[in-house]
């Protein structure tokens with residue numbers, strides 16, 4: 203990761219190297235925080251952030267779920283994100299806001315601990331690699347189940363919950379795959395370590411519902427809308443493991459992964475082993491939308 207000049211911390215712009223936290227921060231010990239991942243793209247009309255307000259609104263929802271009091275309004279964090287991109291001279295890149303408990307409480311009850319909000323930005327290319335975006339990635343069903351609704355909140359982007367994703371990702375990479383796919387406690391397909399999943403069969407597009415234990419992905423919602431705009435039937439429904447093996451096409455969606463085709467799952471080729479037409483169409487429409495080439499969804503872009 204290439205450092206940028208500034209980080210926004212609790213309302214002040216500070217140097218990248220000075221953006222440190224105390225070793226006794228509650229969030230460090232117990233994972234008590236919430237975060238976001240957002241992308242900015244270069245467009246013909248300048249730098250634009252994709253669905254920035256919706257990402258910040260999701261951050262606020264995650265904080266509400268964990269009961270972290272946030273000092274900042276959505277508009278404040280939207281403005282700070284844009285200001286930071288421009289100060290860091292980024293024409294495109296990744297934005298990482300995070301809210302977490304600092305010092306003041308060392309018990310599990312965070313009451314009395316400080317709350318900090320930071321925003322960082324940096325340059326970021328294709329999360330699953332350029333080659334993966336072009337030709338598809340190899341995925342393995344994880345031995346780790348996606349965190350359940352009864353233990354944590356899969357639909358809140360909480361820092362502590364990501365240990366689940368880290369374990370799955372690490373396991374997949376060590377076994378020689380590019381990404382993990384997690385099942386939920388019931389054995390139905392949930393999502394990747396940091397991506398939502400889409401399954402295409404006989405021209406119909408399916409994705410697990412939020413109740414399957416997935417994050418309400420903003421890219422997922424965008425892709426569902428774009429495919430429906432294009433006349434595809436898109437259904438939120440339970441996905442069984444065999445649906446993966448019988449699929450014509452599989453792809454991941456996410457801010458980091460954008461739309462990434464899956465060419466192999468559990469050592470079985472997906473379709474003919476190459477990205478299929480629906481995946482390519484979703485990829486094209488998504489990239490057009492983020493770069494300002496889709497007028498119908500021009501309101502998804504927030505210009506810096």
Ligand SMILES: Cc1ncc(COP(=O)(O)O)c(C=O)c1O
Pocket residue numbers: 239367393394395396397398416417418419420421422455456457458
């Ligand atoms: C577990 C998980 N699922 C799905 C996604 C995709 O969500 P989005 O499209 O909002 O980035 C992410 C990324 O934030 C994620 O971490």
